[in-house]
Amino acid sequence: MSVLLQLARNARGILLVALATSLISGFGNAGLVALINQALGASRTRLGELGLQFLVLGVVVLLTRTLSQTLFMYLGQRAKATLRMRTIHRIGEASYRHLEQQGAARSISVLTGDLDQIVMFFVSMPALAMQGAVISGCLIYLGYLSWQILLFALLTICIGAVGFRIANGRALFHLRASRRREDDLVKHFRALFDGAKELKLHRERRQTFIADTLATNVEAVRVQRTRGYVLYAAAASWGSFILLAFIGITVFVLARLYPVSLHVASGYAMVFLYMIMPIEALLSAIPSVSSARVALERIEQINADLPVERADAATDAVASSFTSIALDGATHRYFREKENEVFTLGPIDLSFRPGEIVYLIGGNGSGKTTLAKMLVGLYKPESGHIRLNGNTVDEGAWDIYRQHFSVVFSDFFLFDSLLGMRDANLDDKAHDYLKHLQLDHKVSIKDAAFSTLDLSQGQRKRLALLVAYLEDRPFYVFDEWAADQDPLFRDVFYQQLLPELKAKGKTVLVITHDDRYFHLADRYVKLDYGQIVEAGAGAELTAH
Incomplete structure (x- = not known):
């Protein structure tokens, strides 16, 4: 991840603005929920004031969200171009023997597919930051309503995080393995064109190559990718189940142990229901982060396998x-x-x-x-x-x-x-x-x-x-x-x-x-x- 940190340092100003606008948008969404909850029990005079606050906050959320998405998209494309040129320079400066040993398939897949994963990571960053801020804001509001409920919510989050980490680790393993297999696929795809004459002139060779070599590798990639994403789906389902269990225990158990007013109870319900979508969105964005991590590991490995050939200043x-x-x-x-x-x-x-x-x-x-x-x-x-x-x-x-x-x-x-x-x-x-x-x-x-x-x-x-x-x-x-x-x-x-x-x-x-x-x-x-x-x-x- 050192490459990503270096890119972040080079675009520190833009990144900070993008993160700040994402957080403002996320906390603004949580603020909208709080305003709606207050409006449910407010007088007519108070409603007008709350409505104006709702309008202003809604505009702020819209503008900051748009700006955040634009900036992260810009950063994603900038990171892709920077990493692509960095890898191209590394290939150009490597020794010919290392290039022969490496082969073209790995480098081509890095310069195309893996770099697209980096862009998708930056595209998902606004959602990660905003939904994280929404969840944090909702938890803060829960603490304002009842500190006992907040403690229980934090305990629930810890339990959910442990289960999610286990499933996420296995999913990451399958993603890495499938990405390595795709290097072989790129090589075979090239052979499909480079050896077109030989394949056309020999029917059995063509059928064997497609049915055995290509189909076997395509199926292997499919199986491992599917396992990875199924595990991600299981992790997301686990998160949703923990949230629903939290809602059920809070509403039907804790509310009896700690009697609360109707206004506070409705606040619980609204916050809980509103948190479901941000949490699911946050969990669904995790695969793009893991894919980007795998892609960065491959980019760094490619660069490590292609040491730069030292050249004296006199080479100019x-x-x-x-x-x-x-x-x-x-x-x-x-x-x-x-x-x-x-x-x-x-x-x-x-x-x-x-x-x-x-x-x-x-x-x-x-x-x-x-x-x-x-x-x-x-x-x-x-x-x-x-x-x-x-x-x-x-x-x-x-x-x-x-x-x-x-x-x-x-x-x-x-x-x-x-x-x-x-x-x-x-x-x-x-x-x-x-x-x-x-x-x-x-x-x-x-x-x-x-x-x-x-x-x-x-x-x-x-x-x-x-x-x-x-x-x-x-x-x-x-x-x-x-x-x-x-x-x-x-x-x-x-x-x-x-x-x-x-x-x-x-x-x-x-x-x-x-x-x-x-x-x-x-x-x-x-x-x-x-x-x-x-x-x-x-x-x-x-x-x-």
């Missing part, structure tokens, strides 16, 4: 050309689910210099993409070092190190605009590259935004290459870039585009299986089961 600098990049005994390990084993890449000893083309070859699963991710700083070596210009890249320098690379991975992602690029002639440069990559008939660029991304995979890769060109970094990495290109453009890539980058002094690492073009590499590196097994000149590889 722009990456410059390098004289050397070297991997010195660098290793990386990760678990492969399909093979049910830990895969170890390295130790890798490898160096690069400006203005060379290096081919990285090897079979599928040999660790080529993992090596590329470690080279560009997405994975930090678990042992060994990466050196830039002879200096070890330490914990605070990874961000500036990564800015030396432009990469197009095989599972690349295209944004719909050229984000983060500041150049007065950006559109013109981009248009020239569109022509060079034979995309000008498909895509146009205006105000740094692409007209469309609805392209074939090969064309999208060319667009990703265009983005890499415009980044103009000293080191380029292409992971199976040519795999989706037609034979003509594949030839253009190896024989024109790569030599052009080399002529500009760029270092290029190409992960490839295209043995027809091996002779164009300045040198090659071959991986097998995470180890470098061969290295040499490209011409030697072709001859071999």
Whole structure:
């Protein structure tokens, strides 16, 4: 709940006004009951005075209630936006490896569903404050009528609170469990779209996925959510039962033990009846508070699982050309689910210099993409070092190190605009590259935004290459870039585009299986089961 307390401190003034207006509205409602009770036994002259007081107090209640609801709604949306941006920044500043381990499902559910629970908490706050004030005001009025009755009322509230706490604790347990299950549901919902082709082409797979995987998880969430809310309903029913028992004992037992006037007895009855609805409203608002508590716990857990990657102040600098990049005994390990084993890449000893083309070859699963991710700083070596210009890249320098690379991975992602690029002639440069990559008939660029991304995979890769060109970094990495290109453009890539980058002094690492073009590499590196097994000149590889 520390996040909520921090938000409350940041909006202390508005929160205090919202709470004050809620309390005024609640106590005003209790005051209206007291005025009605007084009016029942008042003279004609007194009625006019009481009526004026009733009108003024009614207007005050209406205005304060409206203001309170408006302010709490504003605070709810502000809290949602603040928490959403806080989580987004945390995701953006976390290491790539932590992001991979976390997966997208949990973060997406937090950024959507859980944050809506926070808004609902703030929406219910006026009711909680107002109904609490109404109940407090009624209890004060009861004490004014009879202190013995007030003591009995407080004892009854304590008994009710114990029973409510027990049921509420169990309900909270089921809510937490169902929220964890919803993370799996989000993942399966994404698979329903991402795997649509495979599901359509295999009827039994589709039926099994829907009937077993999805239906099972949907039912599990339904059962646990239902148990949670049934327990909340039981807690609310317990509260109502205790109140009715209190009314019955007071009217039929205590009234005989402590004889009271007709005016006081009617006051009891009116206050008791009036308190039923505020108490039920207060109890029905409790689930939203518990849901918000669960949501806040999940948000804090997400942030705890994504530690911020430390960056030195120097990371604000722009990456410059390098004289050397070297991997010195660098290793990386990760678990492969399909093979049910830990895969170890390295130790890798490898160096690069400006203005060379290096081919990285090897079979599928040999660790080529993992090596590329470690080279560009997405994975930090678990042992060994990466050196830039002879200096070890330490914990605070990874961000500036990564800015030396432009990469197009095989599972690349295209944004719909050229984000983060500041150049007065950006559109013109981009248009020239569109022509060079034979995309000008498909895509146009205006105000740094692409007209469309609805392209074939090969064309999208060319667009990703265009983005890499415009980044103009000293080191380029292409992971199976040519795999989706037609034979003509594949030839253009190896024989024109790569030599052009080399002529500009760029270092290029190409992960490839295209043995027809091996002779164009300045040198090659071959991986097998995470180890470098061969290295040499490209011409030697072709001859071999």
